[in-house]
Amino acid sequence: MVPTASPNPFDRARVIVPALAISAIGALFYNLLPLYLGAAQDDRGLGNQEIGFLTAAFFLGYNLVTIWAFFWIRRWNWRKATAVWIPVALLGLMAGAFSGSYGVLLLTTAVSGGGFAAVYGIGTTVLADTSNPARWYGVKIAAEAFPGAILLFVLPATLAGSHGFAGVVAGMAAMVVLLSLAAFTLPAAGRHDQNMLTEEEVAQQLEGLDRRAVWAGLIATFTFFSAASGMWAFIERMGATRDFSAASIGNLLAASLVAATIGSLITAWLGKRFGNTHPFVFTGCLFLLALYLLAGEPAFEIYALGTAVLTFAIGMGLPFAVAEVARLDADGRFVILSVPAIGFGAMLGPAAAGTLADAGSFAVVLVVAAATIVCSVIAMLVARAVHGR
Numbered sequence: 001m002v003p004t005a006s007p008n009p010f011d012r013a014r015v016i017v018p019a020l021a022i023s024a025i026g027a028l029f030y031n032l033l034p035l036y037l038g039a040a041q042d043d044r045g046l047g048n049q050e051i052g053f054l055t056a057a058f059f060l061g062y063n064l065v066t067i068w069a070f071f072w073i074r075r076w077n078w079r080k081a082t083a084v085w086i087p088v089a090l091l092g093l094m095a096g097a098f099s100g101s102y103g104v105l106l107l108t109t110a111v112s113g114g115g116f117a118a119v120y121g122i123g124t125t126v127l128a129d130t131s132n133p134a135r136w137y138g139v140k141i142a143a144e145a146f147p148g149a150i151l152l153f154v155l156p157a158t159l160a161g162s163h164g165f166a167g168v169v170a171g172m173a174a175m176v177v178l179l180s181l182a183a184f185t186l187p188a189a190g191r192h193d194q195n196m197l198t199e200e201e202v203a204q205q206l207e208g209l210d211r212r213a214v215w216a217g218l219i220a221t222f223t224f225f226s227a228a229s230g231m232w233a234f235i236e237r238m239g240a241t242r243d244f245s246a247a248s249i250g251n252l253l254a255a256s257l258v259a260a261t262i263g264s265l266i267t268a269w270l271g272k273r274f275g276n277t278h279p280f281v282f283t284g285c286l287f288l289l290a291l292y293l294l295a296g297e298p299a300f301e302i303y304a305l306g307t308a309v310l311t312f313a314i315g316m317g318l319p320f321a322v323a324e325v326a327r328l329d330a331d332g333r334f335v336i337l338s339v340p341a342i343g344f345g346a347m348l349g350p351a352a353a354g355t356l357a358d359a360g361s362f363a364v365v366l367v368v369a370a371a372t373i374v375c376s377v378i379a380m381l382v383a384r385a386v387h388g389r
Helices: 013-031 033-044 048-072 078-097 102-128 133-157 159-183 199-207 211-241 246-270 277-294 300-330 335-357 360-385
Strands: none
Touching: 013 033, 013 078, 013 102, 013 159, 033 048, 033 102, 033 133, 033 159, 033 211, 033 246, 033 277, 048 102, 048 159, 048 211, 048 335, 078 102, 078 159, 078 211, 102 133, 102 335, 133 159, 133 246, 133 300, 211 246, 211 300, 211 335, 246 277, 246 300, 277 300, 277 360, 300 335, 300 360, 335 360
């Protein structure tokens, strides 16, 4: 009799649902970034450079914990770690909202970034232990957008309108608590066959890794998300400077997350039909089209179209970038490097965009974003050429 493979316990809904929920918690800050920064700037009288550094502070904490997670993610009890990290994220958010000091706001934002990164990493690792990670990563990217879209629809006319920055943070905290209710069936540890290798085994695998191709793919991911984050962080401010109504911008941002979700679902649907490089180049062209639509003094309809095309390109392009890094990876273990690549892009992009906007104008931001996207596409083509296929 041919032995049948035992079912994977990580393919059950009681495991996948909490992983999706905590991944959505981890992505919430980024998805609400334009509203969060706009409220912070209006309430605190911050400049574009200062709110850019606020984003950098969040992702500084995010990146530090992400890099550290390589050492603890499969050693700690996931349920207990989640029960610690979620309150850390909430305390950081709330402390910053009620502090009048910009320095304290930077510090507490970095702390919350660490908390959000930890739960995001746990959710990602849980899904990695399913039998079909690619399928669930596609679902994850789509699921992460919905809580942010709901808040972007609701908050401008409710808490953000009446309580400003503190109202935005209160809405975020309420959503985190709500999503946390789905985390009770989170597994305590990963699959037994996914234990960490010894240092000697890791060294042996690194020896055979095509470093040039992987690094080129990681550079493409980093530069793409730098441009994406810089634009996403200030897309609300671009609309505000053109005197578009806050309610209209809020509704547009919520709709743009739906566009990003559609882009991610198309990526999942396309799968490997056209490889990763050609679709990524296509999304780079879409990104450039969005920047063209946003340039100058467009009417609200053109601004809305440019924003929708931009977020669609981000939602479609990022999964292809990460998928290409995974393809170039020798054994699938070092694709985790794409997480800090995304994190550093999210840290650098808004900080650079804010500095450029203060020193010149949003037109300069658009030009630099376009140049960065071109560099990203070139890096991806280099990765493909070096790998040889």
